[in-house]
Amino acid sequence: xxxxxxxxxLVMLGTIVLGIALGKVRRGVLPMPGEAGADxxxxxxxxxxxxxxxxEPAPLLxxxxxxxxxxxxLWLLPLxxxxxxxxxxxxxxxxxxxxxxxxxxxxxxxYTVIPYVAQVTVSKLHWLTRLQMMDxxxxxxxxxxxxxxxxxxxxxxxxxxxxxxxxxxxxxGLLATTFYTFLPCxxxxxxxxxxxxxxxxxxxxxxxxxxxxxxxxxxILDLALFLGKAVMFPSGVALRRLDAVSLGxxxxxxxxxxxxxxxxxxxxxxxxxxxxxxxxxSL
Numbered sequence: 001x002x003x004x005x006x007x008x009x010l011v012m013l014g015t016i017v018l019g020i021a022l023g024k025v026r027r028g029v030l031p032m033p034g035e036a037g038a039d040x041x042x043x044x045x046x047x048x049x050x051x052x053x054x055x056e057p058a059p060l061l062x063x064x065x066x067x068x069x070x071x072x073x074l075w076l077l078p079l080x081x082x083x084x085x086x087x088x089x090x091x092x093x094x095x096x097x098x099x100x101x102x103x104x105x106x107x108x109x110x111y112t113v114i115p116y117v118a119q120v121t122v123s124k125l126h127w128l129t130r131l132q133m134m135d136x137x138x139x140x141x142x143x144x145x146x147x148x149x150x151x152x153x154x155x156x157x158x159x160x161x162x163x164x165x166x167x168x169x170x171x172x173g174l175l176a177t178t179f180y181t182f183l184p185c186x187x188x189x190x191x192x193x194x195x196x197x198x199x200x201x202x203x204x205x206x207x208x209x210x211x212x213x214x215x216x217x218x219x220i221l222d223l224a225l226f227l228g229k230a231v232m233f234p235s236g237v238a239l240r241r242l243d244a245v246s247l248g249x250x251x252x253x254x255x256x257x258x259x260x261x262x263x264x265x266x267x268x269x270x271x272x273x274x275x276x277x278x279x280x281x282s283l
Contacts, residue, residue, distance in 0.1 A: 001115060001222040008105050008116040011215055019211045023204030030207025064191045071187040075100070078176065087169070091162050092176065094125065095155065099177050102151070103184035110147040112219035115226045117154055127158035134230050142268055152178050249274065 136153035159173025
């Protein structure tokens with residue numbers, strides 16, 4: 001993802017194919033998330049235990065088909081408004097399709113999807129600049145709430161920039177981004193919940209999920225490298241363009257988190273104060 005710019009959806013798809021293939025050929029190679037440190041006595045106080053006898057699972061086809069139809073209807077409803085009132089339907093169609101696709105790869109939280117969103121919206125779609133993307137991430141980190149705020153910020157900035165500084169279109173972009181990011185996620189929750197019990201004793205599925213977890217770790221590392229490159233080399237990757245102050249603050253922050261166990265909120269406030277002092281000295 002970082003060195004070869006391979007998109008996260010492609011990595012996820014390849015991981016699933018690899019996991020299924022390994023499950024068929026060499027089952028013992030796959031990681032099994034449920035086996036590490038498992039103790040059957042840990043669930044003695046639980047109402048539903050590992051060895052509880054459960055009723056036959058409910059049928060899946062009809063409920064999933066009904067939920068999918070409802071989600072598809074909700075997905076289609078705003079499109080006529082975009083077509084007749086949105087101004088540039090091509091832009092809105094790209095935004096809707098992109099953030100719908102983004103929702104399908106939010107496994108592991110938005111930390112995994114932000115590099116993908118940044119790569120596509122900045123480098124390919126040119127909806128916002130790299131510095132604007134960094135501002136959105138910094139804004140989300142300094143405010144309470146989920147990191148999905150970054151994706152909403154991207155939608156707002158995309159509409160704002162595309163329609164020449166229109167706050168109304170920026171707001172519409174924010175609302176559309178939020179709606180089309182969360183709609184597939186809710187479909188996964190409601191339609192996929194009955195599948196969870198059925199997958200508990202499937203070694204292949206558990207092995208694939210273990211590999212997906214590894215992809216999530218790699219995606220978070222990709223995000224760290226993506227942000228680190230933008231912060232340490234704001235003017236391009238070259239040794240003479242290294243921002244030594246940012247590098248020093250990143251190292252100090254790491255030491256404070258690991259050695260001193262400083263509270264993250266305190267570190268963020270400390271960073272805000274340091275950034276303000278640096279800005280005032282640069283005037």
